Amino acid sequence: MNQKNLKLMRSNIHIHLKKIMALLLLNCSAFIVFAQTPDWINYSSRQLKYSNAQYYTGYAENSYPKKENPHNFLEKQKEKAASNLSENVQIRVESLTTNLSQQKNNEVSSYFKNSIATYSNVDLVGLQYLTHIDKKEKKVYVLAYLEKQALNKYYQQKLQSEVTRLDNLIQKAESFFQASNTKQAKIEHSNALLQANKCNSVQALLYASNTGSSTTSHTEKLIQLNQRLNQLLIKIETGEKRSINDLAALLSEKIIKGIPNHAQLKISYPTYADTKFTSPFAKRFSQVLQQELSNKGISILENPDHNTLLLKGTYWEESENIRVSLAVSDVNGKLICADENIMNKQYLIDKQISYKAENFSDAYTRMQHFRKDEMLSGDMILELWTNKGDENLLFQEGERLKLFVRVNTPSYLRVIYYLADGSKVLLLDNYYIDQSKINKVVEIPDEFECAEPFGYETLQLSAQTKAFKSLQTQVQYGYQFITESTNAIMANTRGFKKVSSADKKAEVRLNMTTYR
Known part of the structure; x- marks a missing residue:
């Protein structure tokens, strides 16, 4: 091979090597982009x-x-x-x-209570x-x-037509009542109520998505329509001589008409106003309602499956009446039917059936403390439940309470029990969930018995990847009672800012009612 050909061959080899290296680099680059962890x-x-x-x-x-x-x-x-x-x-x-x-001086609360409980009806x-x-x-x-802005735009447009439809339905019900056709007025009132629940749910979601800076253009109109709807119900149903059995029978009829044949229901105790507290009245009403529905062929399940319908409700005071509002939805939150009715609260007073605990004012103030600057769930998923579930909890004197937790990250746990008399007990502090226990059900070691004081109480579970700072406590009756204020506890728990993806925290609460 002459020198010229050798030089040409070397040049070709060099060019091929460059191409191969370029291809390798390109493939490596593509692999790196593909395998790269998203930001x-x-x-x-x-x-x-x-x-x-x-x-x-x-x-x-x-x-x-x-x-x-x-x-x-x-x-x-x-x-x-x-x-x-x-x-x-x-x-x-x-x-x-x-x-x-x-x-709005608590005026809005009466109309959005059911919306808060059932807002998930909104897609x-x-x-x-x-x-x-x-x-x-x-x-x-x-x-x-x-995206909140896109959600707002969609529902602002939708709400305008929905509010107009609600207005028309109420006018129709009022016309039948004025014509002394009470039976048809009740039917049209139920139709209007279902529409009102949809509108109120959307309104509550819009307000939250609008960062709470102002009410939407439809808020005042909705308040007026809800007032008319409530006033019409009072005219149709006086509720003066109505018992719990009567109220349950009336509402069960509407529910049966609104749900599919052979439907299966899970019934939860109604909760008071915009709290998650229930009561002996709610328990007794639910038991009677369950019996009414069972007698009419409706299957009642304790553990729902994907075909089960969920019946939830709220109740609150209106002058001399108790108003009970019920809503049935599927497991995805789609509203199936809704109805409400009233009874005179003097019946409950005469029968000594408690519908609101004596410590309601203090418990409600505490609830507002919790809601202020409440932590939104982020990387850490934290769950807390009891041997009776995690909602509408009611414990009678002598009943046992067991607590179960699950968390998706190794973390420290703190459990604080806010008693009905205002005392705060540190049940668990810096209890560590290691790698072997994440995403698994962990039972809190201690078991508790329901005893005085009775009323509305709250269990608060906090979790974070850093150990908690100490709280000031003193031991009484074998328990650690916290001597710091609720605000100080919140500052201690929510105090540090997230500075890296390694620092995680979460908080969850259970509200319960205890009674003798």
Whole structure:
């Protein structure tokens, strides 16, 4: 081979090597982009791009079992992220609707109570997901997000026509009543009530999404329509001689007409006003209602499945009456039917049936303290429940209370029990959940017996990845009673700011009623 050909061959080899190196670099670059962890997995980056001011968000991350298909597991985590987002909306609605009620001298509260309890009837239009599967670490990540501005725009337009329809339905019911056709007036009133619940739910969500800075243009109109609807019910149903049995019988008839044949129901105790507290009256009413529905062929289930309908309700005082409002929805929150009626509260007083605990004022003030600057759930998913579940809790003297928790991150737990007499007991402090216990049900070691004082009480579970600062306590009757104020406790628990994705915290509460 001559020198010229050798030089040419070397040149060609050099060119080919450059091409090969370029291809290798390109492939490596593509691999790096594909394998790169998305920035939204980091808490700080996620907050910058999807801030609470502009978005509702829900986040979930979890390790998947070796034998499970990661894509199937991802779908389950999407449900968790959506549930987490929905919970954040609930917190926002409760907190800001309470503020709205205070601004309007509690007038609004009477009309949005049921909306707060059933706001999830509203479809969260525009819900989107970001997902990531890390096959090396065998973990999946999901971010569910919803832009508030887009949600507001959609429902502002929708609410205008819905409010007009509500006005027409109320006028129709009023016309029948004025014509002395009470039977048809009741039917049209029920139709108007169902429409009012839909409007009020949307209104509550709009107010929360609007950061609570002002009421929407339809708020005053809705208040007026709700007032007319309530006044019409009082005219139709005096409630003067009505017992709990009578009230349950009337409401059961409307429920049966509004739900599908052969439906299965899970009944929860109604709660008082815009709290989550229940009562002996609520328990007795629910028992009678359950019997009425069972006698008419409705199956009542304790543990609902995906086909079960959920019956929830609220009740509150209106002058000399007690108004009970019930709503039936499916497991996804879609409203199926709703109705309400009244009874004279003197009946309950004469029968010595408690419908509101003596410590209501103090408990309500405490609830407002909790709602102020309430933490929205983020990276850490925290759950708390009792041996009676996690909602509409009612414990009678002598009954046992067991607590169960689950958290998705190694963390320290603190449980504080706010008693009916205002005392605060530190039940558990810096109880550590290690890696082996995450996403598993953990039973709190101690068991508790319901005893005096009786009334509205609250269990607060806090979790964070850093150990809690000490609280000032003194031991009485074998328990650690906290001597600091509720505000000081909140500052201690919610005090540090999140500075990195490693610093996580969450908070959850259970409200319960205890009685003799």
